[in-house]
Amino acid sequence: MKANFKFSNLCGTVYRQGNILFTPDGNSVLSPVGNRVSVFDLVNNKSRTLPFENRKNIAAIALSPDSNVLITVDEDGRALLVNFKRGVVLHHFNFHNPVLTIQFSPDGKYIAVTRETHVQVWRTPNYLLREFAPFNLHRTYTGHHDEVLSLEWSPDSKCFIATSRDMTARLFTLDPLEEFRPKTFAGHRDAVIGAYFPSDCRLIYTVSRDGAVFTWCEKPNEDQGDTDDEVPTVSTPRDIGTSIARTRWGVHKRNYLNQHNTKVACSTFHRASNLLVIGFSTGVFGLWEMPDFTNLHTLSISQERISSIAINPSGEWLAFGAKKLGQLLVWEWQSESYVLKQQGHYSDMNTYIATGGDDGKVKVWNATSGFCFVTFSEHSAAISGVEFAKQGQILFSASLDGTVRAFDLVRYRNFRTFTSPSPVQFSSFAADSSGEVVVAGSIDSFEIFVWSVQTGKLLEILSGHEGPVSSLSFSPTGNLLASGSWDKSVRLWNVYGRSRAVEPFQFGAEVLALAFRPDGKELAITTLDGQVTLYDVDQGRQKSVIEGRRDVSGGRKVDDRMTATSNSSGKSYNSLAYTADGQCIIAGGNSKYVVIYDVRDGVVIKKFQISENLSLDGTEEFLDSRRLAEAGNLDTLDTHREDSDLEDRMDVSLPGVQRGDMSKRRYRLEARTKCVRISPTGRAWAAASTEGLLIYSTDDTIAFDPFDLDIDLTPRAVLDTLASQSYLKSLVMAFRLNEKLLIQRVFESIPHSDVRLIARQLPVVYIMALLRFVAEHLDKGPHLEFDLLWVKETLLAHGRYLRDRSGEYASVFRALTKGLVDVQRNVSKLCDDNVSLLSYLIDQSNARASRAVRGADLMDVDKP
Template sequence: MKANYKLSNVLGTVYRQGNIVFTPDGNSVLSPVGNRVSVFDLVNNKSFTFPFENRKNIAAIALSPDSNVLISIDEDGRALLVNYRRRVVLHHFNFHRPVKAVKFSPDGKYIAVTHDSHVQVWRTPNHLVREFAPFVLHRTYTGHHDEVLSIEWSPDSKYMCFITTSRDMTARLFTLDPLEGFRPKTFAGHRDAIVAAYFSSDGDHIYTVSRDGAVFTWKAKTPEDMGDSDDEQPGESSKSTLDANKIANTRWGVSKRHYFNQAHTKVVCATFHAPSSMLVVGFSTGVFGLWELPAFTNIHTLSISNEKISSVAINPSGEWLAFGAKKLGQLLVWEWQSESYVLKQQGHFFDMNALAYSGDGQHIATGGDDGKVKVWNTTSGFCFVTFAEHSAAVSAVEFARGGQQVLYSASLDGTVRAFDLVRYRNFRVFTSPQPVQFSCLAVDPSGEVVAAGSTDSFEVFLWSVQTGKLLDVLAGHEGPVSSLAFEPGGGNVLASGSWDKSIRLWNVFARSRNVEPFQLNSDVLSVAFRPDGKELAAATLDGQITFFDVAQGKQTTIIEGRKDISGGRKADDRVSAANNASGKSFNSLAYTADGRCLLAGGNSKYVVLYDVQEGVMLKKFQISENLSLDGTEEFLDSRRVNDAGINVDLIDDRGDESDLQDRLENYNTLPGAQRGDLSKRRYRPEARTKCIRFAPTGRAWAAASTEGLLIYSVDDNVAFDPFDLDIELTPQSIISVLSNKEFLKALVMAFRLNESPLISRVYESIPSRDIRFIAKALPVVYLERMLRFIADRMDQNSPHLEFELTWARAILGAHGRVLRDRSMEYASVLRGLQKGLGEFETVVAKLCDQNTSTLQYLIDQSRMRANQEHVSDITMTS
C-alpha cells in the first residue's frame, strides 16, 4: 500500500486572523488559516491550501503584483518567501518584531514592512535564483512614536513614496529614496489611532481614516495657507509643485473632515479602490459601508456579521469585496452592485468532533461543539449546506450506505437526527424514553436501523429509520458507551465499546440477548471493524490497539502505540516530551479499504499508520507544526522563560490589548474543557485529533483536528519520474513524430515528458476514426494517466463533448478486464470519470430542454410540408 499521503487541503477553517488579499487578476482570494494560507478560486469554485507552514499563526500576508512571490509573516515576525505559482518555499527570514502590515511596491521591486514604531523597506528577492542572503535592507524610516498600523504606496511608479499610519494618531509621508530638501510630512489632527491612509488615483488627495470614525481629506495648500504656515522650508517653491514627484513636494493640508456617525462602534479595517475612488470600511459591530470620495457619498451600508469585521479587501476591478471575521471564523465575498454573495463560508465556531465520508467519497460531513452539522465538497473544498437543528455539541455523524442521500448525527442534546441531502431538511428525530446524552452513532449497512450509545445511562438505543420508533434498548455496559460499529458484511452484529473496559458484540436481529464481552485492561475509546467484518480493532486508554477475531471470539494481537503517539511538550509540562507518555492514547481508528493497514489518531500532534498483519508502524503524520498550539514543541525553549522561571506563554496579556472588546473577550468558562479555561493564566488550544476517516477510494483520509479538517491524499501528478526520459525525448521530437502521423508513439512520448500542453496537442490531433485502435494498443502502464487526463478534460467543461465520450468509451471497452481486476487501484480515476460523464449528461439534458421548442417547431414544419406535398399529389392525380 502507498503511504505517501500529503496535505492537499484544509476544510472547516476559512479564516483565522490577519489580512485577506485578492490576486491581481481578481479571481481568487488568499486567506490565512492558522499558520497556513488557503486560496479560494471564486471563478472555478475551487480551493486549495499551500503545503508550507509558518512557525505560528499568520499575522500578515502580501502577494506581489505579478503573482510570483507570496510573503507570509507570523505573530513573532518570522517570514516565509514563497513561489506562489509553484507553491514552494524559497527563503526564511526573521524580522525580529511583530509585523502589523506588509506591502509590495507597485512595481514589485520593494517590500515595506512595519517594525514596531519604524518602517523597513527591503528589496524583493528574486524568485528564480537561489541566494545566500536574499533579503537586502534598502532603508529604515523613523518618526512615529507608537506602533505603525498600515502602509500604503503611492501610485507614482517613477518617484515612489508611501504613507504610514500609527497609534500615535498621526500619518507620515516618506519617499523611497532621499530627495533634496524633503522632510517627511506629518498628517495630524485625528483624535484616535489612524487605521489607514490612501492616495487618490491622480495623487491630488490623501485620505486618512481613524478608529473613531473620522475621515480627513488632505490636498495641496493654497498660497495663503502656505504663507501662514510655520513649516515653510527655505528655497521651496510655494506656487507650484514639481511635476517629477508631485506627491512628495506638495504642501498638504486638511480640506474636509467627514464622520461615519455609527453609534457605539469603532472602525476596525478599511480599504480603498483608487480607480473608482471608493472607500470600504468595516466596523466592530459587523457593519460595513461604501463611500465615494472626496464627496463622501454613502453608496451602501449593510450588516453581514454578528461580530466585528477583522479584515476587508477589494479586487482590482472594484466589483467584489472580501471580509474576514476573526471571532466567527467567517469569510465572505460580496458583490456590492448586485448585492449578492459570491462566497459565504464559515467554519465550526468551536472544535470539530466528528467526520464521515459519503459512499462515493465526494462529500465529507462534520459535526462540532457549536451544534452544527456541515457538509463539504471534497473537490471544491466548500461547505454547501449547514444544519443547525441541534442545541448542543454534535458527537458523531454517519452517512447512510447503499447510495442513500441521508446523513445521521448524534448530539449531547439527547437527539439523533436524520437529514435529507436532496431537499436539505431534517426529516426524522430519534429520542430516548428518558433524556440522555448520545456520544456515538452507528448505521446499519442496509440503512434500516440506526444505533446510538449514551454516556449517562450506559445503554445502546436502536431505532427504525422508516417509522422513527424505538426498536430496542441494549443494556449491559457498566460505564459510558464510547464507540459503536456495525459489521460491514451482513450488518447483524453491532460492536460497542465502553469505559467499563469491555467490548460487547450484539446480534441485533436475534431473539437471544446473551452477550459475552471481550475484557480489556483499560477503558475502550474506539472500535472499528475490518472491511470484511472478520476482525475488530479496539483502542484503549493505556495507548494499546487490540485486535480480535470476531468468528472465534478471541484476541489475536496487540500493538503498543503509546510511544508512537507520544510527542509534543505542553507549556506547563515539567518533563520532556520523550518521557511524557501519560494521557497519550488513540481515540479514533480507521481501516484502509483493503484492510491491510490501520490509521489511528488521538490527543497528540501525530496520526499513525500501522501495518495490521506485521503489527509495525509504517508512517507517522504530524498534523501541525504550529507553535501557537500547545503540545507541538519537543523541547523547552529557555528563551521563553523569564527571570521568575515562568513560561511567558502562560502569562495572560489580554489586558494589554488596545481594543476593549479584545480585553473582555473570553473563549470558554466551562470547567474541565480542553479548549479553554479561564481559571488558567492563559488559554492555548492543544494540538490533537478527534476523529479520522479513510475515503472509500483509499487514496485520501481526513482528520478532524484543532487546525480544522485536514485532507491528506496521494497525488501522483505532483511526483515526476524521469525514468523513461532520454536525451532524444524533446518537444520538437514529439511534434516531428506527430507530423508523421505516428499517433500512439507521440502520445506515449508526451506522457513520458509530462507536459500538459504537449499532451493536449497530441491528444487533439488524433483523428476520431483512429481512437479505437490507439486505445486498444495503449500500454497498461499509461492507462491510469490517460483516464485521469480524460476526466480532467471533462471536469474543465471541454467543448469537444463527442470527442471525449469517444475516448472514454474506447478506453473502457479495450481495457475493461484490467480495470475490473484492479478496481481498487483505479477507483479514484473511475470516480472522476464518472463525475465528468454525469456533468456531460447534465449539459446535454440542459441543451435538449432549451431546444425542445425549436425541435418541436421543426418537426411540425416537416409534417406540414409533408401534408402539403401529399395534398398536391392527390390534386394532380385527380
C-alpha cells in the same frame, strides 16, 4: 498500498487572522489560515492551500504587483519568501520583531515593513537570481512614539505615509530630499488606523479608531487656518512624490461616522473610484465616496468584529475577514450580492467529509473545490458523529443535545429526528450499510439506542455496558454491531437476531475507537493505553497487538511540568480507519501525528505531522528555556495588544456558557486529531484537526511517480511510437512514464476498433493504472462510449485475474463504480429532461392544432 501521500488542501478553515488581499487580476483572494495561506479562485469557484507552513500563525501577507513573489510573516516576525505560482519557499528571513503591516511598493521594487515604532524599507529580492542576501535594507524611518499600525504608498512609489497608535500619521520620502523633514498629521483623538492617497495625490485621507475621517489638502500660507471651502484646484504635478513632500498640508475637512458604541476596526481605499470602505467592531461596514464623504452603502455582515477588508482592483468586489467567526466574505456592493460566503467551524472540528463541530453545525464540503456548499444548524450542542448513507444522498448526525438527525442532501433539509425516551447525550453514532437502521450510544445511561430510518421509531435499547459508549461500528458485510465503552470492554451485537446474549471482550484500558475491516472479518480496537488490538470476528480471538504509545507520543504543551517523553497524557488514538484493501490502518489522536500501520506486520509505514504551527500547544518537542520567566512561560501571555480598548477586554458572557465567544476562555489551541477517514478510492485521506480539515492525496498531477523508467523512455519517444501506430507499445510507455497528459493523448489516439485487442494484450501490471485512468476520464472527459468500451473489454479479458485479487483492486473498483454511477445518473437525468421537453412540445402542438380546428369551425358557422 502507497504511502506517498502529500498535503493537498485545507477545508473547514477559511480565515484565522491577519490581512486578506486580492491578486492583481482581481480574480482570487488570499487568506491566512493559521500558519498557511489559502487561495480562493472566485471565477472558477475553487480553493487551494499553498503547501508551505510558517512557524506560527501568520500576522501579515503581501503579494508583489506581478504576482510572482508572496511574503508571509508570522507573529514573531519570521518571514517566508515564496514563489506564489509554484508555492515554493525561496528564502527564510527574520525581522526580529512583530510585524503588523507589510506592503510592496506599486512599482514592486521595495517592501515597507512596520516594526514597533519604526518603518523599514527593503529592496525586493530578485527571485530569478541566487543572491547571497536576498533582503537588503534600504532605509529605516523613525519618528512615531507608539506602534505603527498601517502603511500606504504613493502611486509613483516615491513616498509613503505611516499611521500609529500615537494618534498621528507621518509622511516619509523613499529617498532623502533637500530641506525635507517628515510631515506630521496630528489632530485625531484616537489611534490612526489608515491613511490614503487619491489618484491625483492632491489630498490625503486619515481614518482614526474613534470614527473620525480627516481630509488634508495643500495649505497655501502659514496664516491660513482650517477651512471648509472647496478643494483647491491645481494642476497635477509631473513628479507626484516630490510635490507631496514639498506641500504644506493642513486639515481641509473633518467628518465623523457617528456609529454609536462602536469602534473602527479596519479600512481600505480604492483610488480609481475614490471609495473609502470602513469596517466596525460590531460587524457593520460602510462605503463612502470621497472627498464629499457621501455614504453609498451600509450593511451588517455579522455580529462580530471585522478584522480585515480588501477591495479588488476594479472596485467591484469587497472581501471581509472576521477573526472570531473564522468567516470570509466577498461582496459585490453594486448588485448587493455575495460572490463568496464561507465560514468554518469556529470551534474544534470533530468529524469528517461532512464535518461536525463543537459549534453545533454540520457542514458538507466539496473535496474538489474546497468549498462548503451546505450548512445545517438544527443541532444545539456539539456534534459527536456524522455518517453518510451508502447511497450518499442522506447524512446522519448525532449530537450532545440528545438528538440524531437525518438530512436530505437533495433538498437540503432535516427530514427525520430521532430521540430517546428520556433525555441523554449521544457520544457515538453508526449507520447500517443499507441506511435503514441507525444507532447511537449514550454518555449518561450507558445504553445503545436503535432506530428505524423509515418510520423514525425506536426499535430497541441495548443494555450491558457499564460506562459511556465511546464508539460504534456496523460490520460492512453482516448484521453485527460492535460497541466500545469506557468500561474497558467491546461487545458484538446481532442487531437483527432474536438472541441478545453478548460475550464482551475485556481490555486493560478504556476503549476509545474501533473499526471493521472492509470485508468484515477483522476488528481493530484502540484503547487508552495506546494499544491497537486486532480481533478475528469469526473466531472471536485476538490476532495481534500493535504498540502505539511511542508512535503517537510527541509534542509538549507550554504549561507541562514534564518532558514529552515522560508525559503519559494523550498517548493514545481516538480514531481508526482501514484502507480500502484492508492492508493498512490509519490512526490519529490527541497528538500532532497521524500514523499509518501495516496490519500484517504491525509496523509503522509512515507518520504525518498535521501541523508545524508553534502557535498551537503540542507541536514543540522541547520548550525554549529563554521563554521562561518568573510568572511562567511568556507564550501564555497575550502580548499582541489586540484588545487595547476597555470594551474589547470585557467578558460579558455568563459562567459556563459554551456557545458564543469561547476565545476569551482559551487562548492557545492544542494540536490534535479528532477523526481520520480514508476515501473509498484509497487515493486520499482526511483528518479533522485543530487547524481544520486536512486533506492528503496521491494526486499524480502533483507528484511525478514514474514506473519502470529507463534512459530511452522519453515523451518524444512515446509520441514517435504513437505516430508509427504502435498503440499497445506507446500505451505501455506512457504508463511507465506516468505523465497524465501524455497518457491521455495516447489513450484518446487509439482507434475504437483496436480497443478489444489492446485490452487483451495489455500486461497485467498496467491494469490497475488503466482502470484508474478510465475512471478519472469518465468523470472529466466527453468520450462516454469510448470509455465504456475500454471498461467492458478490460473486464472481459482480465476478469478472472481481477476477481482473485479483489482486495488489492478494491480502491480502483470503487473509483470505477463511482464514475459509472455518475454517468448513469447524468444520462438518465438528461433523458428525463428530454422526455419532459418533448412531452411539453407535443402538448403545445396539440393545443395549437385544437385551437386552429375550433377557429375553423367558428368561421364555418359564421358563413351565411
